[in-house]
Amino acid sequence: MTTFPADDPDKVPFAGILPAAPKPFVLGNGEGEKSLVFDQLFTVLLSADETEDQYGIFTMQGGKGQRIPAHTHLKTHEIFYVVDGEIDVWMDDQADYHSKTTLVTGDFAYVPANVVHAFQIQGPTKVFGCGTAGFERFFHAIGQKTDLTEPQGVFVPDFSVLRAAGEKYATVFMPEFQFRD
Structure with a gap:
């Protein structure tokens, strides 16, 4: 992934929230670039622009919901760190690793690129995420810009x-994929 140009449509609505350059800054609780995706609130705290294309940082908040469809990121490595709550995570490398794990507060999961995965929030939950630079704005590409500080609505x-966001951010949705539970 590379830094997005200033006129990238996934960045423009959020101009001025993050510095868009590797400069020191502070965000208060609830601040950042926020998008509602399904019933989850994604907040980008740090993007490829600030890290010189090294990584992006985001949080995801939600309540008990449906399982997010199986998908894989062709170029993105992703982490889940549960700040508070409980989330089920399915991972399958389509070779010899197959798991369904319930992560609770303090638990961590790593999903390398090309691993099929999905998740389902089991109650009020906040997850800290980090991914390969540029991927963090995938949530803006599929979501709706918001000023919410808690997930609300759908x-x-x-x-x-x-489909367009999947192509741009090298993500393949696999709704027919069957995980081994």
Whole structure:
């Protein structure tokens, strides 16, 4: 992934929230670039722009919900660190690693690129995430910009939006994939 140009449509609505350059800054509780995706609130805290294309940092908050469809990121390594709550995470490398794990407060999971995964929040939960630089704005590409500080409501993107974001951010949705539970 590379730094997004200033006119990238996934960045423009958020101009001025993050410095867009590797400069020191502080965000207060609830601040950042926020998008509602389904019933989850994603907040980008640090992007490829600030880290010279090294990584991006985000949080995800939500309540008990449906399982997010199986998908894989072709170029993105991703982590889940549960700040508070409980989330089920499915991972399958389509070779010899297959797992369904319930992560609770303080637990950590690593999903390398090309591993099929999905998750389901089991109650009020906040997850800290880190991924390969640039991927953090995937959530903006499929979500709806918001000023919420807690997840509220539901935003369901059109399938064409999901497909376009998947192409841009090297993500393949696999709704027919069957995990070994």
